[in-house]
Amino acid sequence: MSYHVPVLLEQSVEGLNIQSRGIYVDVTFGGGGHAQAIFKKMRQGTLVAFDQDPDATKNTGSFESDGQRSFIFIASNFRYLKRYLKFHKIEKVDGILADLGVSSHQFDHQSRGFSTRFDGVLDMRMDQISKNTAAKVVNEYSEEVLIRLLSMYGEIRNAKRLAAEIIRERAIAPIHTTVALKSIASKSAPNGKHSKYLAQLFQAIRIEVNDEINALKEFLIQSKDVLKVGGRLVIISYHSLEDRLAKFLINTGNLDGLVEKDFFGNVIRPFEPIKGRLITPEANEIALNNRARSAKLRIGIKN
Numbered sequence: 489m490s491y492h493v494p495v496l497l498e499q500s501v502e503g504l505n506i507q508s509r510g511i512y513v514d515v516t517f518g519g520g521g522h523a524q525a526i527f528k529k530m531r532q533g534t535l536v537a538f539d540q541d542p543d544a545t546k547n548t549g550s551f552e553s554d555g556q557r558s559f560i561f562i563a564s565n566f567r568y569l570k571r572y573l574k575f576h577k578i579e580k581v582d583g584i585l586a587d588l589g590v591s592s593h594q595f596d597h598q599s600r601g602f603s604t605r606f607d608g609v610l611d612m613r614m615d616q617i618s619k620n621t622a623a624k625v626v627n628e629y630s631e632e633v634l635i636r637l638l639s640m641y642g643e644i645r646n647a648k649r650l651a652a653e654i655i656r657e658r659a660i661a662p663i664h665t666t667v668a669l670k671s672i673a674s675k676s677a678p679n680g681k682h683s684k685y686l687a688q689l690f691q692a693i694r695i696e697v698n699d700e701i702n703a704l705k706e707f708l709i710q711s712k713d714v715l716k717v718g719g720r721l722v723i724i725s726y727h728s729l730e731d732r733l734a735k736f737l738i739n740t741g742n743l744d745g746l747v748e749k750d751f752f753g754n755v756i757r758p759f760e761p762i763k764g765r766l767i768t769p770e771a772n773e774i775a776l777n778n779r780a781r782s783a784k785l786r787i788g789i790k791n
Contacts, residue, residue: 494521495780496724499767500585501525503722503787509533510582513573513714515566515707520547522585527551527559534558536573536581540565540615565615567703569710583720584711588704588730589779590614590694607667612694622693626663631655641701641729642692650676650689666690691727701729708737712758715790721759723786731784738788759788 500522504512510533514523517539527535535551540563551559562572566586573581610622629637631651638647650673657663657672670686677685695701711721723734736745741758748756767785774781 493777493779494519494525495587495589495777495783496767496769496773496785497522497525499785500587500722500724501529503762503767503785504583504585504720506530507533507582511536511578511580512583512585513538513569513581514585515569516585516587517544517547517561518587519544520551522587524550526585527557530557532556533582534560534578536560536562536576536578538562538564538566538569538572542616565703567706567710569707570714573714579714580716581714581719582716583722584715585722585724586707587724588700589724589726589783607665610664610666610669610693612690612697614698618698620697620699622669622697623662623664625693625696626654626669627658637696638689638692640692641695642688643728644685644688644692646676646678695729701733704730704733705743708733708743712737712741712790717790719790721788721790725784725786726782731786734786738786758791760791762787762789 504526506512506526506529508531510530512526512530512533513536514526515538517523517537518541520537523535523537535557537548537551537560539545539561542563545561545563548559548561551561553559560576564572569584573579610626612622613620625634625637634651634654635647638644638650644650653672653676654663654669663669663672669689673686673689674682715721721738723730723738725731725734732745733743736743738759738761739745739757740747741756742748750756765786767787769780769783
């Protein structure tokens with residue numbers, strides 16, 4: 489079983505417009521699929537890769553510095569982009585790629601608790617050192633906070649009902665497994681939308697456990713500072729919260745989507761969206777890899 493099938497591989501790597509002697513960053517290394525494609529196109533220069541999942545380090549073996557190209561792997565979350573680039577004496581880069589999806593490896597291992605398909609412990613940590621887990625969210629968060637995260641991160645319409653069910657059941661016995669959580673959630677699932685409802689629930693909890701939205705916000709703001717003029721920001725997202733933030737940053741330079749102007753009334757645009765703006769997978773890619781179905785690719789050029 490492969491660690492992860494890279495989504496929108498050709499389009500995202502092409503979007504980086506790789507230059508000789510360039511410095512590129514893959515902030516979501518995972519199985520190394522995107523990174524490998526980037527490294528092959530580089531004749532010289534440096535590729536920096538980030539990933540907080542310890543399992544991802546097992547996929548770095550085929551990346552070797554050869555006198556012309558160098559590879560640096562950083563076992564950390566991309567929210568620390570500037571800190572680690574500075575540590576490696578890198579001030580500016582030519583391109584940054586982020587594939588924000590959960591890897592196939594994480595979904596396919598029931599012990600990680602990411603998937604609705606298996607009976608596993610409620611974990612969902614991408615960084616196994618983290619103290620927060622899905623079990624902690626489900627069993628310890630207040631009803632008010634559960635409603636907020638289910639609504640915001642899962643876009644679940646009947647979040648109040650689902651949160652009440654969780655509170656009621658955990659008062660009887662702690663909820664420790666994915667099967668137990670699915671059984672509880674099934675009572676609130678709309679007719680005909682059971683699978684989607686469970687996926688939204690698991691997504692909401694996973695985002696909370698890994699603080700994904702805050703990490704993404706920090707990363708996106710830092711990307712403006714570390715990209716060279718003409719450098720490319722390439723973002724692959726899988727749900728509306730991520731895509732909205734990527735869209736706002738590329739179109740307006742901020743995370744609120746507000747158009748800002750300078751003293752003379754000129755619109756301030758740190759990025760120029762490439763023609764077409766939004767790229768989605770073609771039918772043949774979705775047929776080969778169903779996890780690509782919700783992917784959206786945005787590319788911005790630093791002004």
